[in-house]
Amino acid sequence: MVHVEGLGKQYRLGERLRYRMLREAIMTSLGGVLSRRRSKTEFLWALRNVSFDVRKGEVVGIIGRNGAGKSTLLKILSRITEPTEGLAEVQGRLRALLEVGTGFHQELTGRENVYLSGAVLGMKKRDITKKFDDIVSFAEMETFIDTPLKHYSSGMQVRLGFAVAAFLEPDILLVDEVLAVGDAAFQKKCLGKLGQVTEEGRTVLYVSHNLRSITELCERCIWINDGQIVEDGFPGKVVMDYLSSFQPKHVGGDITPSMHSEGAGDVYFTHASLVNEKAEVVNSVFFGDALRISLEFEVRRRVENMRLAVAIEKLGDGTLVAALHNTDAVEQSLINAEPGKYSAILESEAELMPGGYTVHLAAKPAPGYWGHGKNWDLVNRALDFYIDEFSSSGRSVLPSGAVTRPLSKWDIHRTV
Amino acid sequence: MKEVWEYRELLYFFAWRDIKVRYKQTVLGASWAVIQPFLTMVVFTIFFGMLAHIPSENVPYPIFSYAALVPWTYFANNISGISTSLVTQRGIMEKVYFPRILVPLSTIVSGLVDFMIAFAVLMVMMLYYHISPTSTIIFVPLITLFSIIAALGAGLWLSSLNVLYRDVGYAIPFLVQFWLFATPIAYPSSLLPARWRAIYGINPMTGVVEGFRWALFGAGQGLDPLGLAVSVIIVILMLITGLLFFRRNERMFIDIA
DSSP: OEEEEEEEEEEEESSOSSOSOHHHHHHHHHOTTTSOOOOOOEEEEEEEEEEEEEOTTOEEEEEOOTTSSHHHHHHHHTTSSOOSEEEEEEOSOEEEEOSTTTTOOTTSBHHHHHHHHHHHHTOOHHHHHHHHHHHHHHHTOTTTTTSBGGGSOHHHHHHHHHHHHHTOOOSEEEEESGGGSSOHHHHHHHHHHHHHHHHTTOEEEEEOSOHHHHHHHOSEEEEEETTEEEEEEOHHHHHHHHHHTTSOOOOEEEOOGGGEEEOOSSEEEEEEEEEOTTSOEESEEEETSOEEEEEEEEEOSOEEEEEEEEEEEETTTOOEEEEEETTSSSTTOOEEEOSEEEEEEEEEOOOBOSEEEEEEEEEEETTOOTTSSOOSEEEEEEEEEEEEEEETTSOBOOOOSOSBOOOOOOOOOOOO | OHHHHHTHHHHHHHHHHHHHHHHTTOSSGGGHHHHHHHHHHHHHIIIIIIISOOOOTTSOHHHHHHHHHHHHHHHHHHHHHHHHHHHHTHHHHHHSOOOTTHHHHHHHHHHHHHHHHHHHHHHHHHHHTTOOOOGGGGGHHHHHHHHHHHHHHHHHHHHHHHHHOTHHHHHHHHHHHHHHHHSTTSSOGGGSOHHHHHHHTTSHHHHHHHHHHHHHHOSOSSOOHHHHHHHHHHHHHHHHHHHHHHHHHHHHHHHHO
16 A cells, blocks of 8 residues: 655755855845855755555554654655655555644634544535534634634644544555544543544554553554664564663663662662563563563661562653562561672563563562662662563464453353 | 646635625725726826827827726736735745745735736726727737736746745836836837847737737737747746746745745
């Protein structure tokens, strides 16, 4: 449905060399003294060598820093601007949502703007008329629909703008961060609608900084940086790698002093890594397999009644998924320890959904559970890992909004 | 060009929007379409017709000048609007795709409404002065088309140029003023010596304006066939070259505007 090959887009930096004002051209030719410092022409490749294909019905998320080239890519696909090299082919009707309220004019009423915006976005007049009531009720704008737009609050305009776009029915939909505006209720509504669209089997290309929505809605994610594709694959992993690019990657290993956030210092974590059943260091676990973490710590002063805790947090939205304590299995296993070096391996059938996670460590005196009370040592983001979308037997997992996937046994039989 | 047909609904919406916005929150509304040529006519009548005694070829001076002002106003307003249109519409062009030629075209189409209103007033005036239209009135639609083409050709050139060189937008008001007097609106072209009239035809609006008057009031209105022919050729050339220039630069508009 979408085929992109060797796509490149180049922009010229600075002012155009060709004189914008004929006046300047005359001035410069008359006296070099008068001509100002002419900015050196530099070129910038907003996109370079980008190639990918999107199949019909695929929902692809596109992430990247600001200025990475995501919007340029969408603009080329929607034919707003032309590529400098390479090609982009689209089969099917493509509609782009690059801003909310495209075509809106402040002097016209809400009703008039719905028609105008709908037409600009590619809807036929009779379709707009048919869907008009649905659009207005989706935007909850019944009372104000005949008032000029300039009297609307910005939130109202955004609601109306999105409502018009929500009723487009393209084969391929491009969405560019439009969900970033609006209040929480509006965002929820937008995401809901977008989710509905994906379920209708339409092809969607979704650019967003809301990484959670990317992992929830998309089955595939492309990470663009500096105009090139860095990674293209499973959203959980791509998002995790993307986040790791901002901070040093904690694949595990030694814990640096800067990672300790607070603590009396009686205990000091030195090492954390993800290991497999052969105690080899890995950075991912197959879905459904047990989670194994290996820790090393020093006890610097004698401690009594120590509880060790490991908190697992979902990367990208900070959801605390699980807190594991060494006392979980056996209540009375609080630790009394003399100074020295220790190591620990913990194993858990955490049953986490595929995605990226990070681990925080804490050593604290009982009865403190995670988050409460005094700490002897607290380490943030000691370890990043991800749960693979495939199980060790090769089955793959469908994405969902859930965090865990506890195993469940079902017993179904007919009653009548 | 086929694409323009596909997008014709959008063209209609753009023109509709332009017209609506123009007259929103105004008291006089659409009568503004008439006030401009009408008041100009009044001023011309006082100073050129009465005080300077410019001849007006068998019709009362007011009608003479007003009839020319109707197509002229259409042309002038179009030029002013179109030349900056690509720059002012930049916002929407950045966010959605449509054939860029819709932008100048919508100004042409929305201007037609004003033209119709001013024309209706002209009809009323002709009634008032008891001037009955002659057989040549059937040419009026043709001449109207002629003025549309002239406006479009000039508009395409100017709007493309304005994207590249903003001076164009600044020069337009002056250009229009100058052009007004260079065209035989306030005076008949018979005022000029015969041998100059052919060259005078290089101003495409000469053909438009004189042709319009001729179609309304009949033959013998000082219309010089050669001058008219020259005008027609110029107008058609302007359109074709304007189109080519526009199409060639179309892709870059959004990157430069």
